[in-house]
Amino acid sequence: MKNSAPENPGAHSRRTFLKSLGTVAATAATAQVKTVAAELEKANAEKIIGPDAVPVTLNVNGEKIKLLLEPRVTLLDALRNYSSLTGAKEGCDRATCGACTVLFDDAPIYACQKLAIEAQGHAITTVEGLAKDGKLNKVQLAFIEKDALQCGYCTPGFVMSITALLKKNFHPTADEVKHACAGNLCRCGCHPHILQAALKAAGVEHASKTEVVTYA
Amino acid sequence: MPSWPTETKYISHDTTRIDGVAKVTGRARYASDIQAEGWLYGMILRAKWPAAKITDINLEPALKVSGIKAAVLARGQEMTVRFYGEEIAAVAGTSKQACLDALRAIEITAQPLPFVARENDAKKASAPQVWPGSSNHPEPKPRERGNVEAAFKDCAAVIEGFYSTPVQIHNPMETMGNTVSWTDDGLTAWSSTQGISSVRDGLAGALKLDHSQVRVITEYMGGGFGAKFGAGAEGVLAAKLSKEAKAPVRLMLTRFDQNLAVGNRASSFQKIKMGAAADGTLLAFEAENYGTAGIGAGGDGGGGGGGADIPLPYLYKVANSRVKQSAVAVNAGSARAFRAPGNPPASFGMESAMDDLAVKLGMDPLELRLKNDPNPIRQKEYKLGAEKFGWKEKYRKPGSSKGVVKTGIGCAGAAWPAGGGNRNTQGEAQISPDGSIEFRLGVQDIGTGTRTVIAVIAAELLGLTPGQITVKVGDTRFPPGPGSGGSTTCPSISPTVFDICTKALEQLQTQTGIPDARGKNWFAACKKIGINPITVHGQWRDGLSSNPAGGVQFAEVEVDTETGQVTVKKMLGVHDCGLIINRLTLESQINGGIIMGMGYALYEERVMDDLSGVVLNPNFETYKLPGIADVPEIEVILVNMPERGVVGIGEPATVPTAGAIANAVANAIGVRIGSLPITPAKILAALGKVPPTHA
The missing domain is CATH 1.10.150.120 ([2Fe-2S]-binding domain)
Known part of the structure; x- marks a missing residue:
């Protein structure tokens, strides 16, 4: 098992994929390709994130948590391993056991299936946030x-x-x-x-x- | 002789868990939640071959990955791999992401070796030897009683059946693992274990440390079911990483790791021949059984042993019997203790055979059990259960249920001959002048409510409330306690707490002159202690606990003969466990045993690919556990026997479930499915609706 160096996670991003498409798309004139071109333009306007750590702000249990995280860090990983909120548990890390369930704007989600960067701007509630003023729900x-x-x-x-x-x-x-x-x-x-x-x-x-x- | 009080306020009543708040708020810290100062993430590299000769492992590229602080070998630069998923090396780094990158960077030079993955293949003389020089399948030694051949000749009815059970995987919700901090002062392991003492001894032995240099802490742990007694390769690797990185390392297994390498229940393939007189009296029994304990079988030089034996003939008195058993080694993870080792497969085989024999005799299978079960407690349990379940009203001859969806009922019995108290259990209590009291026992709460049991007994004996009792468990610095397994925990700690309380009351009397410090006198007595708290040491006492435990279960199922789907409609468990300590948590444990047994009956099975030697379902999407929608109404009858003292319940509660469900399925469709798990494919094949499956 000779392993090659790990692939650069950025190598197959949506952006580079669209970019390579774009060189072909430039000469075509179908409506479908126009859509692709519009997508490409939008993608080019996006800021490139990662693979190094980026600042992330999470709103958890009504408090803002500022962290420096690689974009591939999940919400569960961010809660459990980059802050002290270990109430959400890791049982499988692949969306099968539900031990990591948190509320995402009141909807239950598997925290292991949401990237921390995607969770920004949403209200996250963990089990630690349920009891208000020490009163259990x-x-x-x-x-x-x-x-x-x-x-x-x-x-x-x-x-x-x-x-x-x-x-x-x-x-x-x-x-x-x-x-x-x-x-x-x-x-x-x-x-x-x-x-x-x-x-x-x-x-x-x-x-x-x-x-x-x-x-x- | 000491005795338990008969008029009680807490013992035998319902007490909610004293650590319930910690568990529902996320405040409870499990091994996987420990965040020691400067902690690193740890991960294990596992073999991708079922058998291989590794000649070189290069950790250098892993150490170059940003954030990686240590990399260690599991055994050495050279090693022989014996199963897919065996530990090769481990890394520690500042993030999970760094560790994932580092594991991919490790370079290995290896030569794959021949392997064997299935029991049947491993038995062949031409099969690759899992342990070279040692047979995969040593000749079984027969155990014989009476004259089997002659007895079979006297039988009015004889059945022959083949009953098999799969390898089942523990899969506690919290995987195995530890956070380990190894400094010059010694080693501290926050361990997800059901045996803090055995983990301490294991770590000390593997790392050549004095026992006094190793401290194991298990404040909370997420289930074990028999898999979590030892330090394990993962514990030793975490310690080595901590030493090398000079930082605490948290190394928890992934769900894949858990399914590959840290234990399972051995399979069984039981060929049973059994015969009875016309009145149902069992006369002759013959069984040949083999199963695999993975690489746990066959490695002991002479082969044999190896944890695949099951207690046959199970439960019933048969004057003439011959049993041949053997363990088969295959290239797969080793078996370990698993809730009532040996008993669920034995119960399934024996109880299936009983029902098959009842059919041949034209007898009600419940009657056949009552005729042959020598245990008076189970006799009573069958009668109580049959009445509540409505057995007489519901029982129909096998296969007589009409329509597409057929209903059936079945029952089965359990025995757990082990259990009882561990005589070496100790504990202490510290009583302060302010009246507060703290119990410290070197036991751990696996989820059965051990803390609460201690509080309930102390509150009862001291005339306080459970909420007034502080309980500290899960630390090897406390007086030594038992591992949480084999239905021994409650019978070990209950007499110990009794002893502590008795001595505490004696000492309070001596020291304060108040003749009875219990209840309303408690605080006045404590006030007179003086400045320093008093500490009382106690130990297990005879006469307050016992064994064995047993029980019977009844199942009602629906079988859809078009889809093959089995739905369990109802389960009834009738169990004896001596003096009931906490009715509420006891009910939880019995429910849990039944639900785990349902998984064994219908869903769970480790699937090995015989061509690649790989476990095909090492995760929850393909290794199926019962979910909340699968769980039927469960009713429980507790047979209270205070005169027997405290008896554990963990094991017997899971033993008879699969047999009862399998019998209910056979009763519904009129055909025996002799192989667990009873999947829709097997049902349809048995009904002749699809070609038989390979199993």
């Missing part, structure tokens, strides 16, 4: 009451997904909760309690069906 409270967690590593992601759901749907059905949590994995197997907690946060009480029987 109703999802957090319900998670504790219903024991919707064991090891707790997937918990921030589930709490964010359900918080996002309840922002737009005050009275979700069980199926709507399941749909909202379809992108979150839990290995300890807390799902029944997570469902109960989500419904409890929406005002629906679901009594445990567990029975205790004495042997003797």
Whole structure:
């Protein structure tokens, strides 16, 4: 396995791709090519970013965080490794487990799939930002009451997904909760309690069906 | 003999987790969250061959990458690779991006070697030897009782079946890993582990340090399920990187790493022959089983052993039995302990065979179990469960369900003969004049609510509330505690906390003259302690915990005979665990065991490519875990047996699920799917709707 030097990440950028297209496009006259030319002009007007670190300003939990990041740094990486916000967890780093779920202008997203530079100008909320003045939100409270967690590593992601759901749907059905949590994995197997907690946060009480029987 | 109180305020009731707030706010710091001063990112380079001879590894180009501070070899310039994903080298740098660049820059000279990836291929005499000079598949040694041949002749019904289970991967949500800081003063590892003591001992041994020079801290960890007891190659590499870089290094595995190299449940291929008298009494049992523990099998010189054996015949009393078992070595990551090692595959094989035999006998499979299960607790559990589940009303002969979507029910039992308390468990409590009390135990909370268990017991015995108890765990500087595994944690720490509390009350009485410092007298007594807090040391005591634990589960499924999709509609778990400490967290653990068992039954399987020796599904998009929409209604009946003291529940809760679901599927469609996971493809093939799959 002789490896060549790593490729320059800038070598295949959208801009250079369009630029190479452009030399051909200059002599053509179809409407389609005109569109390409317009794109090219727009791309040329864009500032080249990276591969070295660039200043990035993130708006997280209502506070501005200024960081110096390579453009390839994800929002999750920026939160966890370039600032001290480790509430969003890394479980896979490829959009499959949901442990990194944060709110992006109130919509739940995988922070591992958003570049930090793209997150600029948007309101990011992490699990650390949910409790206002130390008061837990109703999802957090319900998670504790219903024991919707064991090891707790997937918990921030589930709490964010359900918080996002309840922002737009005050009275979700069980199926709507399941749909909202379809992108979150839990290995300890807390799902029944997570469902109960989500419904409890929406005002629906679901009594445990567990029975205790004495042997003797 | 000490005994637990019978009238209780907290023990056996519901107590929310004392660390719940930390976990729902993101304040809980896991190993992967540790940001030690000046920390570096660490990553591992892994083999791209299932077998190879590496003759040179050049780390120089990696060290030239901007931001890289250290690069170390896993074993040496020369090494033999035995599985795809084996550790070769590791780098530490100022960012993940720098590490990714550096791993790509490392130059390796290697000669690929022949390999074998599948159990069946590895058994052949012509197969490449995973451990040269050692057979991949040593001759199994039979274990025999009674006269099997004669007993089979007496049977009214005999079945022969082939039941197989896949390699299952632990996949805790937090991968393995550590942040390690190695300075002249010693080594500190913030570890994602279920055994702080075993990690300390492992690191000290591998790095030639005194145990006293190594401190392991695990304040929070994101699941383990048996994979996270040791220091691991990743822990040792992080330490070496820290020493070389003179900075703390955080090295967490990627999800790919986790699926390739740090443990799994061995597969099983069980050929079972079983026979019974006309009344259902089991008379004869014969089984031949093999499975792979990856490179964990066959490497012990003589071969054999290797962690693929399962307890057969499982649960039931059979006077005449012969069992031959063996582990097969293949070029794949080694097996490790995995929640109730050996038991889920044994339960699946045995319980499938039981249902097949019941069909042949024309018996209700529940009746066949009651006829042959010698355990009185499970007898009671089957009866309780059958009543709640409506077994009699729901049971139909296999395959008699009408329509395209067929329904079926099944049940299965579990035993976990190990468990019980670890006699070496110790702990201490410090009581301050202001009435505050802090417990310190060198155990860790794997997610089962260990901290809360300590608080519940202390609150009960001292007449306080759980919120008044401060609990510190997860530090090797505390008195030593057990690893979190084998259903031993609760039975280890509960008697220890009992002992600490008893001694604390005795000492308070001696020191303050107040005869009973509990409850309303607590603060007055503490005030009289004097200036310095008192510290009480306690240890595990006999008579307050026991083993084994067991349980039975019932499953109801729907099978769509056009798509092959299995939907679990309902699960009922009936479990005994001695004295219930915290009903709420206990219910969580049983739910979790059942859901993990569902994954084993229907979704999970490591898939190896036999042509390339590569694991084809080392990630969550292709290694499927149950999701919230897959999880049915789960009901639990807890059989409280305070007279037995504290018993663990982690293992038995996951044992019978796959067997119960598999039996429910067979009951629905009238055909046995003898191979886990029960995928739509296997269902359709069994129904003759598509050609059989290669499995």
